[in-house]
Amino acid sequence: MPPAVAVHGLAKRYRDVVALDGASWTASAGQVTAVLGPNGAGKTTMVECCEGLRRPDAGEVRVLGTDPWHAPADHRARVGVMLQDGGLPNAARPLPLLRHLSSLYATPADLEGADGLVARLGIGAFGATSVRRLSGGQRQRVALAAALVGRPEVAFLDEPSAGLDPHARLDVWDLVREVADAGTAVVLTTHSFEEAERLADHIVVVAAGRVVAEGTLAEVTAGQRLEDRYFALTRKAVA
Numbered sequence: 001m002p003p004a005v006a007v008h009g010l011a012k013r014y015r016d017v018v019a020l021d022g023a024s025w026t027a028s029a030g031q032v033t034a035v036l037g038p039n040g041a042g043k044t045t046m047v048e049c050c051e052g053l054r055r056p057d058a059g060e061v062r063v064l065g066t067d068p069w070h071a072p073a074d075h076r077a078r079v080g081v082m083l084q085d086g087g088l089p090n091a092a093r094p095l096p097l098l099r100h101l102s103s104l105y106a107t108p109a110d111l112e113g114a115d116g117l118v119a120r121l122g123i124g125a126f127g128a129t130s131v132r133r134l135s136g137g138q139r140q141r142v143a144l145a146a147a148l149v150g151r152p153e154v155a156f157l158d159e160p161s162a163g164l165d166p167h168a169r170l171d172v173w174d175l176v177r178e179v180a181d182a183g184t185a186v187v188l189t190t191h192s193f194e195e196a197e198r199l200a201d202h203i204v205v206v207a208a209g210r211v212v213a214e215g216t217l218a219e220v221t222a223g224q225r226l227e228d229r230y231f232a233l234t235r236k237a238v239a
């Protein structure tokens with residue numbers, strides 16, 4: 001089976017800033033792929049190119065076999081997206097928003113059942129509060145539910161657990177694992193070694209716009225701690 005996400009030689013500049021400099025990696029169905037790298041390494045730019053939100057300058061991106069920049073609406077319906085800033089409308093209230101999004105899909109995920117996204121992510125407690133009044137962690141939970149409500153075949157999650165309290169982090173990890181086990185290719189960016197170690201089937205380390213390591217945890221770490229390997233791989237790029 002071809003990879004759900006295939007990125008080859010991806011390059012992107014913003015004026016005189018080289019954000020991506022020939023990055024190549026893949027992500028597979030049924031796996032959690034964690035993308036790690038220092039601030040400014042190019043992770044968000046890379047994921048945005050995969051989401052069809054940014055046009056690459058060079059290289060090739062295929063998501064479910066399709067070029068996301070030119071993808072039709074039916075492709076976008078197969079892809080879940082959680083942006084770093086949440087990307088939620090400020091005036092919306094979480095429950096009506098999620099119900100609306102759910103109604104756009106033929107076979108949405110369970111939203112309000114006992115084991116639905118609202119209960120799993122503790123959204124009920126603030127389901128009627130407008131997004132602008134939510135805490136950062138509450139917004140993130142709503143954004144994650146919005147990304148998953150359509151049962152996507154590929155889910156791009158930009159730092160899904162950053163800033164969450166320890167209980168919420170565990171809830172998010174359990175949910176992400178289940179979603180991947182059900183067949184979704186989950187691609188998440190993270191700065192957490194613990195998150196990558198506990199959750200990732202596949203790890204991509206990015207530094208200065210290039211992929212400096214890719215593989216299973218065992219392949220990437222080669223017997224070292226992930227943290228130590230990460231510093232060795234990325235130190236030169238941020239120096």
Ligand SMILES: Nc1ncnc2c1ncn2[C@@H]1O[C@H](COP(=O)(O)OP(=O)(O)OP(=O)(O)O)[C@@H](O)[C@H]1O
Binds near residue numbers: 043
């Ligand atoms: N819209 C933009 N205009 C100009 N420069 C940008 C823009 N977006 C990102 N950059 C630059 O591109 C580089 C890569 O940024 P990007 O956000 O992709 O990194 P990142 O790895 O996601 O970082 P972080 O871990 O801080 O989220 C950085 O130097 C950043 O300043």
